[in-house]
Amino acid sequence: MLKVTNLHASVDGKEILKGITLEVKPGEVHAIMGPNGSGKSTLSNVIAGRDGYEVTAGSVEYLGKDLLELEAEERACEGIFLAFQYPVEIPGVSNMAMLKAAMNSIRKYHGQDEIKAGDFLKLIRQKADLVEMKHEFLKRAVNEGFSGGEKKRNEILQMAMLEPKLALLDETDSGLDIDALKIVSHGVNALRSPERSMVLVTHYQRLLDYIVPDYVHVLANGQIVKSGDKSLALELEAKGYSWIEGIDDNQTTAAQAS
Amino acid sequence: MSAPLVDEKNKDLKELVKREYKEGFVTDIESDTFEPGLDEDVIRRISAKKEEPEFMLEYRLKAFRRWLKMPEPDWAHIDYPKIDFQAIAYFSAPKEMPQLDSLDQVDPKLLETYAKLGIPLEEQKMMNNVAVDAVFDSVSVRTTFRETLSKAGVIFMPISEALQECPELVKQYLGSVVPTQDNYYAALNAAVFSDGSFVYIPKGVRCPMELSTYFRINEMNTGQFERTLIIAEEGSYVSYLEGCTAPQRDENQLHAAVVELVAHKDAEIKYSTVQNWYPGDENGKGGIYNFVTKRGLCKGDNSKISWTQVETGSAITWKYPSCVLQGDNSVGEFYSVALTHNKQQADTGTKMIHMGKNTSSTIISKGISAGHGHNTYRGLVKILKGADNARNFSQCDSLLMGDRCGAHTFPYMEVQNPSANLEHEATTSKISEDQLFYLKQRGLGEEAAVSMIVNGFCKDVFRELPMEFAVEAQKLLEVSLEGAVG
Ligand SMILES: Nc1ncnc2c1ncn2[C@@H]1O[C@H](COP(=O)(O)OP(=O)(O)O)[C@@H](O)[C@H]1O
Ligand SMILES: [Mg+2]
Numbered sequence: 001m002l003k004v005t006n007l008h009a010s011v012d013g014k015e016i017l018k019g020i021t022l023e024v025k026p027g028e029v030h031a032i033m034g035p036n037g038s039g040k041s042t043l044s045n046v047i048a049g050r051d052g053y054e055v056t057a058g059s060v061e062y063l064g065k066d067l068l069e070l071e072a073e074e075r076a077c078e079g080i081f082l083a084f085q086y087p088v089e090i091p092g093v094s095n096m097a098m099l100k101a102a103m104n105s106i107r108k109y110h111g112q113d114e115i116k117a118g119d120f121l122k123l124i125r126q127k128a129d130l131v132e133m134k135h136e137f138l139k140r141a142v143n144e145g146f147s148g149g150e151k152k153r154n155e156i157l158q159m160a161m162l163e164p165k166l167a168l169l170d171e172t173d174s175g176l177d178i179d180a181l182k183i184v185s186h187g188v189n190a191l192r193s194p195e196r197s198m199v200l201v202t203h204y205q206r207l208l209d210y211i212v213p214d215y216v217h218v219l220a221n222g223q224i225v226k227s228g229d230k231s232l233a234l235e236l237e238a239k240g241y242s243w244i245e246g247i248d249d250n251q252t253t254a255a256q257a258s
Numbered sequence: 259m260s261a262p263l264v265d266e267k268n269k270d271l272k273e274l275v276k277r278e279y280k281e282g283f284v285t286d287i288e289s290d291t292f293e294p295g296l297d298e299d300v301i302r303r304i305s306a307k308k309e310e311p312e313f314m315l316e317y318r319l320k321a322f323r324r325w326l327k328m329p330e331p332d333w334a335h336i337d338y339p340k341i342d343f344q345a346i347a348y349f350s351a352p353k354e355m356p357q358l359d360s361l362d363q364v365d366p367k368l369l370e371t372y373a374k375l376g377i378p379l380e381e382q383k384m385m386n387n388v389a390v391d392a393v394f395d396s397v398s399v400r401t402t403f404r405e406t407l408s409k410a411g412v413i414f415m416p417i418s419e420a421l422q423e424c425p426e427l428v429k430q431y432l433g434s435v436v437p438t439q440d441n442y443y444a445a446l447n448a449a450v451f452s453d454g455s456f457v458y459i460p461k462g463v464r465c466p467m468e469l470s471t472y473f474r475i476n477e478m479n480t481g482q483f484e485r486t487l488i489i490a491e492e493g494s495y496v497s498y499l500e501g502c503t504a505p506q507r508d509e510n511q512l513h514a515a516v517v518e519l520v521a522h523k524d525a526e527i528k529y530s531t532v533q534n535w536y537p538g539d540e541n542g543k544g545g546i547y548n549f550v551t552k553r554g555l556c557k558g559d560n561s562k563i564s565w566t567q568v569e570t571g572s573a574i575t576w577k578y579p580s581c582v583l584q585g586d587n588s589v590g591e592f593y594s595v596a597l598t599h600n601k602q603q604a605d606t607g608t609k610m611i612h613m614g615k616n617t618s619s620t621i622i623s624k625g626i627s628a629g630h631g632h633n634t635y636r637g638l639v640k641i642l643k644g645a646d647n648a649r650n651f652s653q654c655d656s657l658l659m660g661d662r663c664g665a666h667t668f669p670y671m672e673v674q675n676p677s678a679n680l681e682h683e684a685t686t687s688k689i690s691e692d693q694l695f696y697l698k699q700r701g702l703g704e705e706a707a708v709s710m711i712v713n714g715f716c717k718d719v720f721r722e723l724p725m726e727f728a729v730e731a732q733k734l735l736e737v738s739l740e741g742a743v744g
Contacts, residue, residue: 092714
């Protein structure tokens with residue numbers, strides 16, 4: 001599904017990703033953990049095609065295609081979805097209108113007709129129920145005036161609607177209380193399937209109690225310094241990041257502070 | 259935000275979608291056009307052509323003599339070469355004057371013109387429930403749905419015709435809201451106007467359909483000076499829409515209209531404009547100079563007037579639709595989207611004059627500037643001594659696209675009554691890179707993402723438009739903004 005090889009990327013001439021290699025097969029769930037500032041969001045953004053990052057070396061292959069050749073919207077249409085760490089507000093544009101336009105844009109990309117209004121309404125109500133979102137939120141402007149938890153649930157709703165092949169979830173768990181965490185996890189688990197891969201970016205192992213990953217990677221200072229199965233997350237929880245070689249004290253402090 | 263967005267790929271995209279002004283065609287039709295120039299004789303000839311009653315000629319001549327003494331205004335925040343009023347022709351009509359009752363007698367080329375603009379004049383093909391008066395250069399070519407309207411007692415006809423059929427009504431109200439000496443362009447209009455729409459809604463009648471006028475300037479070097487007069491008698495309601503287009507020409511053309519609205523006790527008038535005059539090319543060559551005086555008088559108690567406008571065209575727009583809130587409890591509203599792109603300049607806003615007790619007004623103004631466009635909001639809220647408990651809410655938002663455009667906001671308030679309650683909010687924003695990436699990540703292309711954000715910005719105004727026109731307005735913004743990012 002996704003093959004990242006020796007990926008180096010910089011922002012404003014400053015190297016952030018320093019040689020990342022990662023392979024995600026269909027149906028797999030990978031967790032990427034690491035202290036603040038280690039480059040987790042940068043990795044998600046580069047995969048999703050955000051402007052402003054320069055890839056200086058390495059490659060990203062997605063379903064056999066050179067992903068770095070595609071525009072952000074093309075990547076989205078090819079089935080990549082990013083749940084944002086900080087979801088963005090779009091004043092005056094209803095959640096529903098945005099999702100309908102997004103859905104139809106993706107369908108058009110694949111040569112399909114627009115979704116019928118009735119079908120869309122049925123689908124979005126069903127998915128809203130999945131993340132326990134009140135239907136009135138569908139008519140409200142995208143993320144405007146939403147609480148932190150509501151924004152995160154809205155991201156999962158969008159993911160459920162767009163049915164991506166590869167979902168990147170950037171700290172979807174942060175800022176959620178335990179009930180909200182359960183709801184979000186339930187939503188994510190409902191979308192797990194043998195054809196759909198997921199990359200969970202998280203700071204805490206807590207999320208992984210609810211969404212059990214196949215692999216766990218530790219990202220530090222722009223590199224994956226350790227990989228393992230879900231037991232690695234538990235070990236991290238017990239011993240802290242400083243236990244792993246290659247993470248200096250500064251980063252540990254940052255991690256604990258947040 | 260220009261830097262991260264202007265990469266090579268985007269440039270290709272922009273070239274691809276850059277469309278020309280779609281309404282920019284010229285209709286090749288034989289017309290009877292006066293030679294350029296303006297003097298009393300020209301005015302007499304206009305009046306004679308229209309076989310006007312004597313009072314009308316006197317009205318025009320009086321206005322003309324006043325106009326000669328008035329200085330041309332230059333206080334607006336806009337910049338343009340001086341207009342040579344002697345180089346303009348003041349009357350132009352298609353040679354084959356159509357009989358207004360029968361489509362068979364309308365020149366097919368005219369019908370074609372309106373069909374091209376998406377305005378079929380055959381009633382069975384019309385948008386549901388919209389009556390249209392089509393004004394081509396200086397004359398009205400066709401008013402639809404006359405019969406249905408007259409059954410309801412509604413008069414909707416060209417003003418030239420109203421001067422024949424109900425001259426007393428016209429005489430009573432013409433100039434009662436915008437007097438001839440009001441301003442330079444209003445005086446000019448009073449002297450030379452050739453046509454426009456006249457609407458009369460009798461007491462207690464809710465007009466059974468939307469009324470709409472489409473203005474089209476076709477002839478070269480012709481000015482368009484239309485005059486619209488709408489009277490809503492006690493307890494009546496009418497929703498009226500005007501649309502405007504013009505061919506693409508290298509020369510600037512002058513459009514100086516006057517619109518007067520009178521709402522009696524408990525009456526409501528909703529006046530919507532979708533203005534898409536030719537804006538000039540990207541270097542600022544050509545385009546319409548749009549100098550318009552629009553004013554509504556809430557004459558009776560509990561009356562209401564709302565202006566909704568979407569302004570995307572014209573090289574220069576100078577326009578302040580206003581409400582005079584004379585009746586107690588009367589309500590004035592102004593909802594505006596003004597877009598300037600390339601070298602367009604817009605100086606627009608509103609005046610709300612509170613005279614009666616418990617009067618209230620709302621102003622929602624959304625300015626979008628792209629390219630080298632300059633957008634100025636100029637608003638006046640005036641609370642007179644007798645206006646106890648007057649309320650106003652004003653919100654002026656500007657959206658900038660790129661860093662070569664500008665937005666200016668000048669809210670003026672004159673309060674002579676201490677019980678007044680005025681609120682003013684203003685914001686200036688840019689389309690953020692975060693918003694664009696968010697929408698692109700959901701599968702929307704750059705242009706679609708921009709247009710979605712802009713539509714969201716304008717939503718408070720669009721939802722005031724009649725349904726069909728809200729869709730039209732959105733499309734218009736989309737086309738006007740193509741290539742605007744970066
Ligand atoms: N746009 C940017 N400009 C400059 N530095 C950036 C930018 N984005 C991220 N960085 C830096 O890159 C590093 C990694 O950031 P990020 O990927 O957000 O980390 P994480 O998500 O793991 O907390 C940090 O040191 C951050 O300051
Ligand atoms: Mg992050």
